[in-house]
Amino acid sequence: MEDYGRFLALLVSALLVGFLSVIFALIWVFHYREGLSWDGGAGEFNWHPVLIVTGFVFIQGIAIIVYRLPWTWKCSKLLMKFIHAGLNTIAMILAIVSMVAVFEYHNARNIPNMYSLHSWIGLTAVIFYSLQLLLGFAVFLLPFAAVPLRAALMPIHIYSGLLIFATVIASALMGITEKLIFSLKNPAYSTSPPEAIFVNCLGLLIVIFGALVLWMASRPHWKRPPEELPKVPRRSGGTPEGTEAESTMTDCSNADKSDVGFNSEAARKRNLKLDEAGQRSTM
Amino acid sequence: MEDYGRFLALLVSALLVGFLSVIFALIWVFHYREGLSWDGGAGEFNWHPVLIVTGFVFIQGIAIIVYRLPWTWKCSKLLMKFIHAGLNTIAMILAIVSMVAVFEYHNARNIPNMYSLHSWIGLTAVIFYSLQLLLGFAVFLLPFAAVPLRAALMPIHIYSGLLIFATVIASALMGITEKLIFSLKNPAYSTSPPEAIFVNCLGLLIVIFGALVLWMASRPHWKRPPEELPKVPRRSGGTPEGTEAESTMTDCSNADKSDVGFNSEAARKRNLKLDEAGQRSTM
Structure with a gap:
């Protein structure tokens, strides 16, 4: 690397x-x-920031860059897809539980739901995240989708993933803003009590985390190298040139046998060709 | 295209x-x-959202995608750089004026400045935006920077530009959240009066605008094609392979003479090579 x-x-x-x-x-x-x-009570509401930061920010961020860890490049692509999908599923469950906590808290206190821009954008992010997960599962994890369909959807999958991640961070920052204004009354948020400074710093940490993940995810030379295409005669209407074939490996232990093509000149060139077409399925 | x-x-x-x-x-x-x-008074504060949405969101978004407009590909690269820098300068001036409006409004009403997460992230964005503009001017517009330095800084320039744009949008959404909470008292924001719904929709529009700009800016096949390298013998230690030479054209009128290489196979291949190295100076 x-x-x-x-x-x-x-x-x-x-x-x-x-x-x-x-x-x-x-x-x-x-x-x-x-x-x-x-x-x-208020203790139930508090699950919301904790689960959002843990699941929807931190775990989602790790799920985004998991293909880029060089020590996983010997593991099968399928295994890495399961890890990617698994981490995103955990993040989605935590996000949904965190929303249930807010709805229950609001309902217990007769506070209206879904009136703020934070709630609009946050719920939109959760819905798109769930759709992204479902579509990703159906197209890229299950073995039914045709290779041209995968190739056509991959750039959208990558872009949507990064956009949703950025939107989640924006939504988290709006949530922090709301919560500090509502809960800091005496002393008020505007007098910068220790809690205000501390939670503002949490907001900055989330932005820095997002910036680091987006940098790592968008460097082309840190992409997982494409796997060797199986040496079988190509059937008419089969795998289009340059589209990655599905790995037959199932775990990291027997991965060495397909190691030949890693970082080879041929792989690098195919990689570039795929970059142009936006067809590579590793980020 | x-x-x-x-x-x-x-x-x-x-x-x-x-x-x-x-x-x-x-x-x-x-x-x-x-x-x-x-x-x-309140009318002075109101310059803040108007100028931020006009300059820091809309004009900055246009500045980001200006290289991608196919009818500008016949214009000289230098002219396009001036347009890119000019639009960003206008956006920066509007952002600074919009901040002055808020500071003056706060000072007139004895409201503390710089206590909220919105203000922290917003000011950070303005500072980084100004640095980005200064650095971009010094390295990419003035003719003094060595080509290897331009090549090394270009991926950072592009990434920072998109990150700052996303951060500005996040900051705008936080600002909308703050303003609606503070100004909607009777009826309150939580009762969803028409203004709340209307301004929430403004927030959604800003997110959709950002998503469209980021999609257009991140499609590799919509990049401005690289210009033909001048056919002069390469000196030892000169322009590294695949790095764009500065255009000698000064406007769109005399651009046709360098049109030969547009969309040629050779240009496309060099383009891909540069993509991998992150060295292309068009977005």
């Missing part, structure tokens, strides 16, 4: 900043707020 | 949505709020 040291430094920074964001969210609700509970 | 019709449809949609956002911002301040003035 080109610039392995730099990639590693960025990855460690992202993990550190993401982990710190989760810790900050926990300190916010336990030190400054009412902690966690599931009784329709 | 590949998919010319689709590009045009997206461009028209982006212009329409962006223009509609500006109209929505104007309707917000004139129909629902106190209009525009420069007297330290």
